[in-house]
Amino acid sequence: MPVPDLIRESFVGQLIYNFSGKRYFQYAEERPGFVCPRRFDPARRASWTGPDSEAATLSEKKPIPEQKQKEGEKDKNRVSVAEREEGATDTQDPRSRSSSDPERGIAVSDEKPDPNLVDWYGPDDPEHPMNWSLRKRCFVTFNLCLLTFSIYIGSAIYAPGIEDVAQKFGVSDVAATLGLTMFVVGYGVGPMFLSPLSEIPQFGRTNVYILSLLVFVVLQVPTALCKNLGALIPLRFLAGFAGSPPLATGGASLADMWAPEDRAVSIGLWGLAAVCGPVLGPLLGGFATQAEGWTWTIWILLWLSGASLVYLCVFLPETSSQTILHRRAVRLRRLTGNHALRTQAEIDAAHMTMGEVAQMTLIRPFVLCVSEPIVLFWNLYIALVYGIIYIFIASFNVVFIEGHGFNLGENGLAFMGLFVGALVTYAGFVPYAVLHLKPMFKNGIENFIPEERLPVAWVGSIFLPISLFWFGWTAAPSIPWIVPIIGSGFFTIGAFLLFQAGLNYLSDCYPRYVASVLAGNDFFRSMVGAAFPLFSTAFFHNLGVGQACSVLGGIAVAMLPIPFFLYKYGARIRSWSKYAD
Structure with missing residues (x-):
């Protein structure tokens, strides 16, 4: 029963496929006319001699032109668990992976690949997510x-x-x-x-x-x-x-x-x-x-x-x-x-042993957070931004409900300044990513410098304290309510750009350990975000909104040099690390 691949791979699609005894939502391998690749079929494997003959089996109607031999990948069976545990190769573009189809310009190894290793059928395999439409x-x-x-x-x-x-x-x-x-x-x-x-x-x-x-x-x-x-x-x-x-x-x-x-x-x-x-x-x-x-x-x-x-x-x-x-x-x-x-x-x-699994999932995120300066700096910065997001919730109650007489529904509408700021920032970020960042990959991802992610963080680091000072010192009831709302919109400009730059930068610096790095970042910022609301109301009542926001703005100013520092010295810091690439 042919169905869209999207539905077949969904939770419901897999339930139907399995409970029907594989009769419904069948895959290509289960339909009449499918020709199994020669190396996987014991009855035909004797005639398989390596990558070239495999390509001929998959595409027999096309002559295979001569292909310049390229440097092959290291044998996949020798890749360490540490290199693969974060799924770094899982998300590779199939066009960059070793394959047995030289007609499509894929690197061919001198060694005969393992005939029992199930991989993609070719660089254009439609089941690979990067080949989806x-x-x-x-x-x-x-x-x-x-x-x-x-x-x-x-x-x-x-x-x-x-x-x-x-x-x-x-x-x-x-x-x-x-x-x-x-x-x-x-x-x-x-x-x-x-x-x-x-x-x-x-x-x-x-x-x-x-x-x-x-x-x-x-x-x-x-x-x-x-x-x-x-x-x-x-x-x-x-x-x-x-x-x-x-x-x-x-x-x-x-x-x-x-x-x-x-x-x-x-x-x-x-x-x-x-x-x-x-x-x-x-x-x-x-x-x-x-x-x-x-x-x-x-x-x-x-x-x-x-x-x-x-x-x-x-x-x-x-x-x-x-x-x-x-x-x-x-x-x-x-x-x-x-x-x-x-x-x-x-x-x-x-x-993999149970000890390796425990190290991968529970220990390594904390080790990276403490031992890697790049991870530590960004976790502190992102945690501050995250905490301020939640402290804003309490400050809005003080400013707009207590100061301007808003009810709960109207106070919720005051958050639209943050929402509009996020939308405007993303709309402006897309052209930058397409026109500036994307061309940097034209010579291959291995030539892309992770620090090129950071210029947008420069802008974000400046907008963050501007927003806090603006919001804090225009929050008085004598000033029209729209003024602090506009100021709050600049906060999401700073927050979005810092999140965007920081998370992509960490992923580029630690591609083999990206899951551990991001899990540690999520844990760190969530703990800070959870703590801030507990003292936020007393914080604003005791200091006043202007002084309280000034304290936060001062912290943001103190952390402002981080993206500039990492842009200049990040490559040197990474060269000292045993985790960073």
């Missing part, structure tokens, strides 16, 4: 943005209901704020345990996303029905924990589909979706709390995430190359009866 990749990118937004909004949508929670449960506002902070702690801790599951070929990214989202949706029901704070806080933590995988692994899913020269635009859009969660959450939560109380912030979150779950079950395909190849290997083993067929990921997994 532009329309399909854009559609899947939108789906990942929707998934991220549906989780991220769960933190800030609760914020307008904090005072109502305090009144109904008879606790202080600080205690009620724990419902916000524990959610953030949950999605900071969760990736350390759940995200590594997406790197296991038998699981894949989509199954982890969908199953964790299902748990997230279910947890909203008892959360909305809570009658005391003792039940609310652990449920909010568990919800953040369960919803965490896409917040840390979404960037890896995009890297599965987009080549490095296009990645800045796609990850920028994903980052925009992440920013929209905390920004639009108070808008929806404010009107909901004002009309029906705090529980309706949770019911809205349930409807939004539940609708996303139903939609993504059908329209979010698997993007992990390791998982796609694993499924191919399973089909070829069944088709040929050759049970020795294995993917490189299966070979690597067979040689």
Whole structure:
């Protein structure tokens, strides 16, 4: 039964495929007329002598022209676990990988490849995510943005209901704020345990996303029905924990589909979706709390995430190359009866000990954070930005509700300044990425200098303190409310550019350990973001909005030299590291 590949690779598509006994949603290998590559078929392998004859088998009607021999890749079976554990080769463009098809200009090794190693059929293999059509990749990118937004909004949508929670449960506002902070702690801790599951070929990214989202949706029901704070806080933590995988692994899913020269635009859009969660959450939560109380912030979150779950079950395909190849290997083993067929990921997994797995998932993110100056500096910087995002939530209550007399719904509308700032920044960033960053890859990714990611961070580092000083010193009730809202818009300009530059820079500096670096960054910034709301209201009341924002602005000024320093000395620092490439 021919179906679109996108649906067949989705969670529902795989359920139908497996429960129907492989009769529905079949793959090319299972349809009549498929010719199995010669090296995988024991009955025909005797006539296979190496890459050239394999290419002839796959494309017998085309004469194979002479191809200049290129330097081959190192034998894949000798690549260390440390080099492969982060999925660095998983997201490679198939056009840069070793293949047996010299007609397409792919590097050919002098050594005969392992005949039992299941890889791509050629550089244009349609199952490789980087070979998907532009329309399909854009559609899947939108789906990942929707998934991220549906989780991220769960933190800030609760914020307008904090005072109502305090009144109904008879606790202080600080205690009620724990419902916000524990959610953030949950999605900071969760990736350390759940995200590594997406790197296991038998699981894949989509199954982890969908199953964790299902748990997230279910947890909203008892959360909305809570009658005391003792039940609310652990449920909010568990919800953040369960919803965490896409917040840390979404960037890896995009890297599965987009080549490095296009990645800045796609990850920028994903980052925009992440920013929209905390920004639009108070808008929806404010009107909901004002009309029906705090529980309706949770019911809205349930409807939004539940609708996303139903939609993504059908329209979010698997993007992990390791998982796609694993499924191919399973089909070829069944088709040929050759049970020795294995993917490189299966070979690597067979040689990994539990100690290596623990080091990869739990220990290495902290080691990199402490021992690598580049990682430490950016984690501190991004954590500051993240903390200020959440402290803004409290400052808006002080400025617009207490100072300008806004109600909860109107206070939520004040966050639109942050939203508009993010949209304008992304619209301006896209031409920069296309016209300036993309041409730098024309000589190959190996010649791209990671520090070229940092000039946009220069702009962001300047806008950040400008926004804080502007907002703080125009927050007085005597000044029109639109003035501080405009100032807040400059904050998201700075935040977006710093996130965009920082996360891409870390990924480029540590391609073999990108999962560990980004998981550590997510944990670090989430811990800081969770702590800030606990003292933010007292901070603004005791110092005053102007002085409090000046303190934050002063810290931002002190950290402003970081991107300039790393642009000048980053390459030298990387040369001292045993982790950086």
